[in-house]
Amino acid sequence: MDVLIVGSGPAGSMYARTIGELTPHARILMVEAGPSVPGIRGDHTQNMTDDERSAVQLLTQGPDAGLQRDAALIDIAEGLDPSLEFRQTILPGLHFVDSQPALRPGDVGLPAASMSTGVGGMGIHWGASTPRPHQSERIPFIPRAEMDAALLHAEDVLGVTKQTPPGRGLPGRIYAAMAAEFDGPGLTPVGFMPNAIRWEGGRLTFSGTGTILGDIEKTVPGFELRPETLCRRVLVDDDGVAVGAQLRDLSSGEVYTVRAARVIVCADGLRTPQVLFASGIRPDALGHYLNEHYQMASFVQLSDEFDPARFDRDPTRLGNVLIPFSDARPMQGGVMALAGSPYALPLGADAAASRLGIVAWYAAKDIRFEDAVVFSDTETDHYGMPKMTIQYSRTERDLMTIAQMRENSLRSAALIGTLNEQPTLAAGGSSLHYQGTVRMGAFDDGNSVCDAQLKVWGIENLYLGGNGVIPTATAANPTLTMLALAWRAATEVATSLADEFSSAAHAAR
Template sequence: MIDVLIIGSGPAGSTYARTIGDALPTASILMVEVGPRVPGERGYHTMNMTDAARTEAQLLTQGPDAGIERAAALADIAPGIDPSLEFRQTILPGLFFVDPRPKLQAGEVGLPAASMVSGVGGMGIHWATSTPRPHQSERIPFISADDLDAALTHAEQLLKVTKLQDATGLLGAMRKAMADEFDGPGLTPVGYLPTATHWEGDRVLFSGTGVILGELERTVPGFELRSETLARRVLVENGAAVGAELQDRRTGETYEVRATRVVVCADGLRTPQVLFASGIRPKALGHYLNEHFQMASFVQLSDEFDPAAYPADEQSLGSVLIPFSDARPMQGGVTPLANSAYKLPFGDDVTRSRLGILAWYAAKDLQYSDAVEFSDTETDFYGMPKMAIRYGRTERDLATIEELRQNSLRSAARIGTLHEEPALAAGGSSLHYQGAVRMGETDDGASVCDPYLRVWGVDHLYVGGNGVIPTATAANPTLTTVALAWRAATELARGLERIGS
């Protein structure tokens, strides 16, 4: 019998482990991950690696496509899905499609580019590290403002978030231009995008999942991270979670682990999959699925924003942020590529120096009918219930998408010339899948878990990840996800402490 079993090694699962371990250093904590270990430091971000090491890590975490170059993996693409290079780039190295041949029903648009990752550290070793706070209706209304802000502050500390307060040079000029264009009454002011990055000497380091776990193996002797281990189902007895049935994917051996508390943080789609496979099927499970709409464009910077005209200030690397507001339910980002810390696979230094990226994200109109469904008869690559995504757009969504396009054009016109017209990214390509195990204030059938992420109707069972977020958002959800996991893990640790006292 162990104290806590955590299913999933991404940012949410790692936050649970770290928080419980810090509070109870004598606790026994088993974290299981379906994917393999990645060579090198545990949970290290791939952007910090050499090119060769990053490629090796990416090929390992591609699940059914492990070891396959992306071009080969996409050679046989589904009818009706654009097979162009633009679409193929929506599946990033290190990831694999949920379903490369989705079958859409009448009136659906689906999420054809929905992708996931399988490897120690989860998406936390690949993510872009954007960590904006939620604003206005993005925030969770039934968590007090002070409580949520305290959790977000702790999440920023766990992720080593850098928040640029002011910038001179090119980035400062871009912020002023965007503020002149987009600031107004009732709108969240334009600023800079916080990122989970920090400087070590003259090098920018990206925060991977290992930053969250810290020195857990040293400080908590009872912590174990077990890779290539599939959680087939949560064990439930007398209305309470008591452990899980696990499978060693190297040997095929299936065995049970008993635990006082069970936490499922598989990801936004696989967490509800594990619950479904366990016979835990509340009405809202898999429903209210949403990801934000996305448009990204390259812009040729005008002479006013020629990087050569500004003094180099490498400590001000980053992006301008046009935050979400209820009156403008979207978030914009403007990033000059000059001296970018991101290792992007295109263009020489001269070409890149006059390029910028515009990235706009908009909130989805939440609908019960938008859902990930699971089969009782068909299985996926891992032998788990096969997924099917039901996803449409409302009239409100169509209006939001048009506003997204207009704001992309406005921001581009202010700083330069677009290389191409803004186009809506393939559904699923943002990788931010929310709502499928959403939290709620009461057990009214519209949520899966309570404000402390405890699954309704099953004692001692917790969830975590982007899927718990119940609001429509445009902001990158990782900071909120880590904040909510920390808040839930703190409550879980208190409960364990009461048992031991």
């Protein structure tokens, strides 16, 4: 095997597509612990009927596959604050990392940390928001022009739709209100949220993992996607070279070995470090610097000025107003009328025509080594992998940021209407954006796991992907950045493979 990719989500799919396009004769095996799902491979669940979506969501719940459950779970683990702030919620199609987390004194944990296990990974469920990173969200050791080119490529692959201010209709009116309040010197200007959603065949179509994979099955004869296959560990020889992986067929229980010239682990921000830990690859930074966005979301009763009935609606323009991250305001806000939402929301048939609006804010975490996902040498999870425990707390800086986020939630809501409830901090883990656990770095100084091309320090031919490689504190949705980084790394992998193929062909003459 030329390339083994662990994980069938967006990052793994970007690797597979890029390597396949540049070296179409490569033999590429992609393994996924979860099952195949019905319908078009990698299709986004928002493109499905309600019944189809429910069936797929039940399949990707990992240990809870097939289990019907409420959308919100109110069981509170011992020691957790029973307020709404710490109430555990879980989205359809996901399963908890730990539904009853034990906390150390002073920790707040990530009690809502969850993941999807199925072909396509989170890429068949994601919200499709694709903002670019701004100011200190950007990775300082990647040249700006190089990263911009990678971000543009990721936008092209996803089919991102962008809207230019000032907009029209109700979104334009909301934009004007937010820009007047939140624009200022040194701040990233207010605009509209780019989305991987397009108008196609008379309806809005969401880009799922299949959009990223493209036509690889047709163009790369050596590509195989193998579901229900767990990577137990990466195999590294005595010279420090990754040479393959030990896999387990979850249907039959068979354990077998696959040899590969390149191994790429894109299991997600929590399971990628788990695979490395299980493989005995344990640099000091592994699992550490864990961070996710703080999140607040509130419903707003729109005032008469913003009544959707007063405006003509253009369904091809989504109109989610974006208040981007800035260093002086380390958070990102989103404001939109529910009448303009493209999502199939479980809020009743009349929700899209209502006078409800949504105000949602993400804030950046104060990144610290102490915040981590740690793994056990003795206990295992449902899949027989090292059990993970999340250690996570808030600093004084975090508390100040959260207070500022609450203030901005109130400010933005007051501009368009009246809050239905006070802004409440979502349970830790709710954003589903787990970053930093296998972070990239400019130097092998013990503070990172991989280099700028996502190759693991000290291990040849082992690459990583996913949100976990992002080293900066961010509030922007990370999918676009993660795909841009995967494309950069995949291009290097493909180039090195092509050189080896060429050398082998020359030697055979």
